[in-house]
Amino acid sequence: MSNPSSLRDLYVDPNQAWSFVPPVNPANASTSSSAAAASTSAAAVGASNSSRLPAASAYQWSTRPSHNSIFDLSPSLDLSAPSGVNPAQLFKALVASAVLQYTSTAIVMPWEVSKLLLQVQWVPRDAGEVADEFDDEVDVVGAAAAAAADDDALSDDSENDSYFHDPNATPTSGRPPVPRARVDEQGYVIRRSVLEEGTRPEYIIPVGSADGVWGMMKRVGRFRFEGWLALWKGKQCSDSLSFTQTKPKNLVQPMINGFLQGLFFPSMTPFHQPPIILPVASHLITGFLLSPLDLVRTRLIIQSYTTRYQRYSGPIDAFRQILRDEGGLRGMYFHPHLLVPTLLDNGLRPLVTLALPGMITSYFGWGHITEDTHPIGWGMAELGSSCLGLLVTLPIETIRRRLQAQVRGSAEPVKGCVELRPAPYNGIVDAFWHILTEERSDLPITRSPRRRRMSSKGKEASVPREEEKTDEYQSWWRHTGLGQLYRGLGMRLGASAIVFVLALVGGGEENGGGWAEI
Template structure:
């Protein structure tokens, strides 16, 4: 393949497209189309249903065994059990459902074109991964999958449980709770979810990158987006290479030299701006921004859920939305 060309199944995405630009390119791209926006939807629904059912059961079982008289997990804990048990229940649930999360990622990133498609559906994807990538041991305990799963499913519930009470004590003079001040508590949870993204999104990004990589005797996927030719060797290695290889600075601009009306006309020459002329910025000249891809979209999702909570009147006292 010649330099600068891409396979027909890879979506050409510019560095400054943004969320809506990506959606438009995906819908207009011949190999994908608008239906590709819903890839992995069935797996996501099944995962959410099982998770919302399984996590309370695990939490109740842990609470009955270890702390039958523990206080509410949504109050700032005076003992470690009121935070450890909810976090542990989310961690166990996330670990048990990690194969479904892996399947969802594989279905989303694979090419939507029939002749380049690797998996025909969720069942085929799970069967193929179990057959070619080490069975249950490989799908659960491989370091490239296990470590990101533990980090992701520990940080998100920990932040969603600890951060709101801390913010509430600093944002409001009087004590507030979900029952007495639903609107104020919604604001607190929205702020905590936005702050929590700064800590959780890099690990989620690394987890998705490692989920894309195949192991064992599986053939490399033909993905709809460009992937790194060389595989990452773990969480730290993935973060390091994203930071050093995927600079998030703006594309170098070009300008043309024009000749006057008098004299012999010369062909315009493209001149690249020297790197020294571009302002130095840690955010632009490193891959730090690549660790936070999708940050604006997740903020928008949290804002939508916050507005829906206000419209519904906050009848459902569930803080789980803060983990979006």
């Protein structure tokens, strides 16, 4: 190949560089053929020094609009159209997204309400024992009264006694006096047991009457002062508040995550995996910022559904009263009983979700398993990590709900629809210790067989051996509150299994949806 005699013919003016124009319409055949010829000649210019091509006959690359999940609900939205976005279609897409979010929250809300009521319900260890002793005393008195009545009926001197009886004297009965209820110095009745029907407030669901989430749902629906609508606590209360709480989480957390990534790792490309500390920190900051909403939601759920026993009329009223009586925004954010549980709860959840699946795969020698190459294996690892993580996160969540239920400052206690602990907790450690040591886990509580029963003749009857075996079998759960820390565990395990099955059946095209938890 001979070298050119001059480089002047190879020079190209920078002003006549490549320019890009939209592709031509295939309906016009003549224009298409001329454009193809122009493209061929333009390629020849790059290879040899035959000729130069005008800038207007080149090709232009088209750009694709960014993906937006909201517009997936309305495929008719054409962002690339010259006229822009159709306002009517955009409004329909936003309404469809809001209705979908609201409906999903309304479906899950009964389970969430029942789980929270089980978590805050106080079940003392001596529940039922004092009531049984009181019934035994009544039985003894009744047996003695029956024996006295029989002796009076068999005596022959009753008529003579009535003949010499003073008519002005106060009439006396043969029965001994029934023991009265204990009262304090001011004359108020002292409540000796949470199972006493006479001293239990009418708006409180009987303690220990439900052992699980489904049982609590049925109990709330059938209770006279609650009802089935109480599982949603009104449209203006828990249901709407949960909807307004879920939307900010979905909006704030990605923004904080992107801000932290741009602040600490500005040169990171989309192909690199950010450190795990960034998403954990974003979830932690988001949970801290939205913690007042979670506090208001807990208060609205635990209060009675009956209007005359309600403390708060709605989310706004609850927020105002807490601000006024419990230390303002500083008390809602930085009180030790609220701040420490919030940080632990919102920090452990993302840490377990993001770090534990990789630790499980590494422990079993499955380091080659990733979400892209082995979606089923990775889903099983996420399912196992979710189940194991509940053993740590669920007690923290239970303690956080109990500390949220108790008031601070000058606020009056909330009249809860379930039994709440009369004495407040003094922090996380104090709540954990008292739940373990002073509560019982054998729910639902049934009346234990009376250890002392009196027959009609005044003799003590023996307790059957079957009842003694039942007491020995239930003694372990009866003397520990460990089960109280894991109320709702079955529901959470079932939700994790359902999410895994749905991801297994519906996965394939998109595997990067992440692990979701109800």
